[in-house]
């Protein structure tokens with residue numbers, strides 16, 4: 069069942085900053101309180117919850133005991149009671165002490181932002197590795213927060229943050245959780261060993277990888293499907309994709325690359341998750357080119373871009389060639405579309421930008437051309453070849469792997485002007501014309 073939730077939010081620096089702005093209407097880089105609240109509401113919906121009430125607090129200094137201060141706690145308690153909420157969510161992380169105090173003072177369970185995101189991940193993890201990673205992150209987050217009242221333990225059953233047994237002895241809980249953590253780490257290591265072997269096998273035949281990255285819900289999976297013809301789940305819910313998906317595609321130059329769809333990023337991605345999903349994000353670290361998908365229709369696109377670049381920095385992937393995709397242009401009014409198109413044509417230095425709609429397919433050919441231009445490995449070279457007509461296998465390989473610009477017949481020879489990947493052209497060395 070969907071628990072109703074009341075949530076007081078945002079004693080954050082961002083909220084304080086936008087309140088203190090001296091220029092009315094001027095937006096700081098960073099979400100203002102309303103935008104932040106809207107995103108948090110999306111997270112709750114993605115976790116299957118419903119909003120019973122929302123409370124906002126602008127607070128410069130968080131209270132170490134309760135985050136929001138005793139007066140506000142009373143207000144929240146009253147709202148939670150009158151709306152019959154099952155859950156109070158905080159768009160902020162809570163220290164073990166704060167969580168304990170709030171649980172004691174409020175009539176229902178309390179979850180913080182990290183626990184909510186962990187819960188969404190738990191719902192969406194499909195592979196064994198994903199499930200193990202999420203459970204490990206949940207238990208590591210929960211361990212120092214056990215209250216002994218059984219509320220925190222309820223992480224393991226149905227509903228948001230309620231999975232598993234109720235009241236249990238605190239010490240037994242701790243030991244049991246520690247055991248489970250050790251077991252999960254061993255299981256994960258075994259799963260990862262298999263994946264490493266698969267990767268090594270893949271790397272024996274090197275095909276460059278292009279990774280699609282971006283903020284959650286930007287449209288990465290929709291784009292992945294549009295380009296590869298695959299049917300990866302795309303959904304209006306946040307964090308629909310947790311496990312990387314790989315598919316081979318052919319570029320206009322006839323080069324083949326592996327395209328990978330990855331987990332979305334979000335501001336303040338819980339630290340436990342960054343480390344546990346590092347393995348999944350190996351695809352990003354290994355990729356030769358990154359496609360950064362952005363939601364052009366989102367009003368907080370700049371903030372999302374900053375967050376994505378922060379995670380790319382943590383993955384030491386900021387220096388890779390990056391193609392910026394401004395997605396969802398079908399949602400923009402005509403004048404904004406035109407303005408965006410002319411801006412991206414000019415292009416910021418060193419970065420290529422493509423505007424497209426993954427939904428309608430508009431702009432996808434330009435993206436494929438941009439990938440071609442960004443790939444450094446196996447560059448495209450032009451050549452003139454003279455191939456005897458009886459060399460059927462070589463002619464077939466040329467047709468399949470290169471672009472043929474012209475073809476002339478000279479006796480039993482075929483004379484071709486081609487462009488193709490240097491590796492393939494190199495294999496046709498014996499047919500090459502001496503440069504004339």
Ligand SMILES: Nc1nc2c(ncn2[C@@H]2O[C@H](COP(=O)(O)OP(=O)(O)OP(=O)(O)O)[C@@H](O)[C@H]2O)c(=O)[nH]1
Nearest residue numbers: 285286287288289290302303307308309332426427
């Ligand atoms: N109108 C419009 N909607 C789009 C476009 N691309 C994606 N969407 C929608 O945006 C939502 C999110 O799309 P996904 O492809 O699941 O996004 P994602 O980046 O993979 O999200 P996560 O895996 O959850 O991080 C879905 O409801 C899509 O239908 C687009 O070009 N235009």
Ligand SMILES: [Mg+2]
Nearest residue numbers: 288289308309
């Ligand atoms: Mg996705």
